[in-house]
Amino acid sequence: MGSGRLYAAVAAGGFRRYATYRTATLAGMFTNTVFGVILAYTYIALWDERPHLGGYDQSQALTYVWLGQALLMTMCVMGTGFEDELIERIRTGDIAIDLYRPADLQLWWLAQDMGRALFHLLGRGLIPVAVGAWLFDLTLPSSPVTWLAFLVAVALGMLVSYSFRFLVALTAFWLLDGAGIIQMAWLAGVFCSGMVLPLNVFPGLLGEVVRALPWAALIQAPADILLGEADPLGTFAFQAGWAVALLAVGRLLQAVATRRVVVQGG
Amino acid sequence: MRVGVRGERWDGGEGWDDGPLSRWERVSDGVRAYRMIAAMWIRSTMAYRASFVMTTLGNFVATCLDFLAIVLMFSQIERLGGYSLPEVAFLYGLSAVAFGIADLVVGSMDRLGRRVRDGTLDTLLVRPAPVLAQVAADRFALRRLGRITQGLLVLTYALLSLDGVQWTTAKVLLMPVMVVSGGAIFCAVFVGGAAFQFVARDASEVQNAFTYGGTTLLQYPPGLFAQDLVRGVTFVLPLAFVNWLPALYVLGRPYPLDLPEWVAFLPPLVAAGCCALAGLAWRAGLRSYRSTGS
Numbered sequence: 192m193g194s195g196r197l198y199a200a201v202a203a204g205g206f207r208r209y210a211t212y213r214t215a216t217l218a219g220m221f222t223n224t225v226f227g228v229i230l231a232y233t234y235i236a237l238w239d240e241r242p243h244l245g246g247y248d249q250s251q252a253l254t255y256v257w258l259g260q261a262l263l264m265t266m267c268v269m270g271t272g273f274e275d276e277l278i279e280r281i282r283t284g285d286i287a288i289d290l291y292r293p294a295d296l297q298l299w300w301l302a303q304d305m306g307r308a309l310f311h312l313l314g315r316g317l318i319p320v321a322v323g324a325w326l327f328d329l330t331l332p333s334s335p336v337t338w339l340a341f342l343v344a345v346a347l348g349m350l351v352s353y354s355f356r357f358l359v360a361l362t363a364f365w366l367l368d369g370a371g372i373i374q375m376a377w378l379a380g381v382f383c384s385g386m387v388l389p390l391n392v393f394p395g396l397l398g399e400v401v402r403a404l405p406w407a408a409l410i411q412a413p414a415d416i417l418l419g420e421a422d423p424l425g426t427f428a429f430q431a432g433w434a435v436a437l438l439a440v441g442r443l444l445q446a447v448a449t450r451r452v453v454v455q456g457g
Numbered sequence: 458m459r460v461g462v463r464g465e466r467w468d469g470g471e472g473w474d475d476g477p478l479s480r481w482e483r484v485s486d487g488v489r490a491y492r493m494i495a496a497m498w499i500r501s502t503m504a505y506r507a508s509f510v511m512t513t514l515g516n517f518v519a520t521c522l523d524f525l526a527i528v529l530m531f532s533q534i535e536r537l538g539g540y541s542l543p544e545v546a547f548l549y550g551l552s553a554v555a556f557g558i559a560d561l562v563v564g565s566m567d568r569l570g571r572r573v574r575d576g577t578l579d580t581l582l583v584r585p586a587p588v589l590a591q592v593a594a595d596r597f598a599l600r601r602l603g604r605i606t607q608g609l610l611v612l613t614y615a616l617l618s619l620d621g622v623q624w625t626t627a628k629v630l631l632m633p634v635m636v637v638s639g640g641a642i643f644c645a646v647f648v649g650g651a652a653f654q655f656v657a658r659d660a661s662e663v664q665n666a667f668t669y670g671g672t673t674l675l676q677y678p679p680g681l682f683a684q685d686l687v688r689g690v691t692f693v694l695p696l697a698f699v700n701w702l703p704a705l706y707v708l709g710r711p712y713p714l715d716l717p718e719w720v721a722f723l724p725p726l727v728a729a730g731c732c733a734l735a736g737l738a739w740r741a742g743l744r745s746y747r748s749t750g751s
Contacts, residue, residue: 218660225666228686229674233530233537236681240534371511378519387526394532 197294198302205306209314216314219264223319227260231327245391250330251418255389257323258414261316262345265308266352266409268380270373273304274360278369281360290449297441300360301353308349332417340423344413347430351408354437361441364448385411391420405433483587490586494594502599509600516603524549524611527676538681543618544708545677550612551700552675555639556668557605563593563644564601566651567668570661573654576749589739592651619708628707631721638724639699645731646671646694652735652742671696679705679713687713698727 209216231253238249247255263269277300280286289296323329332338359376363369381387383406390402390411401407408430415421502509527549531542540548569592572578581591622628650664657663671690679687679701691697691714698720705712706721 212659214657214659215662218657218662222662222666222670225670226673229670229677229682232682232686233677236538236677237530237534240537244533366507368505368508370505371508371515374512374515374519378515378522381519382522382525387523388529392533393529 194294198298201294201299201302202306202309205303206310207306209307209310219315220318223260223263223315224322227257227319227323228326230256230259231323245389246420247389247391247418248330250328251420252389253323253327254329254331254418255414257320257327257329258417259386259410260319260323262312262348262410262413263386264311264315265345266348266384267304267308267356268352268384268386268406268409270356270377270380272307272352272356273300274356274373274376275369277357277360278363278373281363282367282369296449297357297438297445300357304353304356305349308352312345330418332419337417337419341413341417344416344423344426344430347427347434348409348413350434351405351430351437354434354441355405357441358437358444361444361448380406380409383407384409385414389414391415405437408433487587487590491590491594494591495597498594498597499599512598513600513603516600517607518603520553520604520607524553524607538678540678540680543615543620544710546611546615547619547708548678548700548704549676550608550610550615551635551639551704552672553608554605554612554636555699556643556672557601557608558636558640559643559647560604560668561598561601562640563647564598565594565596566592566647567654567661567664568595569651570654570657570659573746574659574749578746579748588743589648593648622708631703631707635700635703635724638728641728642695642699642724642731643668643671645728645735646696648732648735649738652738655742655746667694667696671699675700678710684714691716695727695731698724 234252234256235249238244238247238252242248244252277286280289289299292299320329324331356376359372360369362372366372383390383401383404385401385407390398390407392398393401402411412421412426412430416423416426524546527545528542530537531545535541537545569578572581572592572595578588578592581588584591646667647664650661650667653664654661671694674682674690675696679697687697691702697713702712702716703721703724706718712718712720
């Protein structure tokens with residue numbers, strides 16, 4: 192019970208920490224909106240050429256663009272979440288203090304990251320979608336059940352995103368400098384999450400592969416539920432499967448790292 | 458406060474033993490400082506060699522994936538907005554190389570807001586070197602060559618596979634001019650954006666909309682976008698001169714907005730104008746700087 196309250200407080204702290212920077216939030220919204228507009232026009236040209244590409248009509252494709260911009264920060268597709276900080280703590284040796292704390296490393300950062308993700312969903316997600324709906328013709332469902340299913344998929348996506356980035360951060364125990372691995376994660380995230388092009392447009396085998404990878408749980412899965420293109424229960428199972436698997440690997444790696452790696456600093 | 462006043466001197470405000478000679482000296486001073494700081498950062502990066510290799514490769518692959526997205530689009534269609542894949546690749550390559558040059562030279566300037574926030578800009582103000590050179594060379598990242606390399610590869614592919622272009626001397630000469638001017642225009646956007654951060658501080662992300670957003674926009678034919686957007690990037694923030702107008706001249710394609718043909722040769726002038734304006738903005742920004750005191 193006590194530890195539940197602890198993690199709730201950490202999550203609230205994560206939310207408030209990001210909510211403090213209001214100018215930065217506004218600036219980010221502006222950038223998301225600009226990118227949304229550019230992508231939307233390219234998608235219009237693409238779907239003009241090939242209507243029903245990937246099973247979407249043009250309006251669904253445009254909705255996908257704006258959902259992608261809304262979820263980009265929430266899912267930390269391009270990084271710059273807690274992992275930068277955790278890597279820095281591992282590099283400087285501050286991690287030794289974290290390991291002394293009466294809280295679990297993985298759960299502590301999970302709570303913190305969920306707080307952040309919730310803030311980004313509200314702070315960075317709502318306005319760009321509203322602007323997108325004002326500028327373009329979007330397909331947004333009217334049924335509250337669909338919206339509820341969408342929110343569940345978003346929550347599961349956050350969990351997958353976190354558990355993957357936790358693994359990325361832990362590699363710093365061995366590599367010390369995280370710049371390279373962060374960039375690799377960023378690359379995989381941008382390409383495989385469907386940020387550049389919806390995953391159902393990817394052709395042939397490449398499409399099959401990217402749709403099965405964990406990044407498909409971040410944007411494609413929630414978007415398909417909102418657009419009514421996917422069965423919610425199957426999607427939830429796919430997302431939850433990856434979350435459990437990645438969290439388990441993270442736990443294992445954490446155990447190995449804390450047991451075998453000598454913490455530097457002093 | 459005192460520090461701010463001193464900083465102006467180093468960046469060369471008026472009233473400081475002026476004269477044509479000292480102006481040139483200041484420029485060469487700046488270039489020398491830039492070279493030294495950049496060399497220091499290169500040495501520092503090389504300390505973590507595995508990371509350097511990964512980030513350079515990552516930079517290269519990241520931009521490759523960027524282009525792969527366009528290739529994937531063309532796996533489903535023949536033409537995008539009436540343009541073939543080699544034509545889009547031509548626009549893409551020019552935009553990527555021009556942006557890559559600017560990103561390599563002054564790409565670190567988007568960290569200025571952070572320096573203003575945490576007060577480390579003050580350290581730069583008391584050093585005997587132009588602040589602009591110091592901020593531009595800060596965290597100089599050689600890995601950004603990855604982006605330029607990828608842009609050149611795409612451009613080479615475009616040039617090899619484009620058919621139907623009637624090459625003239627003017628068109629051939631326009632190519633390097635376009636890349637250099639385009640790089641200068643993007644540099645001006647970076648510097649102007651940094652100047653804005655003196656005022657906006659936390660709003661550094663706004664800059665990304667114009668730098669990264671700009672290069673993404675220019676990868677696609679102008680005909681895809683709303684007329685008002687094209688007007689904006691022609692007359693307000695003249696990104697259209699980076700590649701759109703000169704490239705359409707080379708490709709022999711109609712211009713947007715019924716512009717006359719000779720605008721294709723304006724990029725050097727536009728670049729010079731942009732750099733002058735960015736320089737003025739930078740001076741104004743630096744002059745308005747008041748340290749946080751921490």
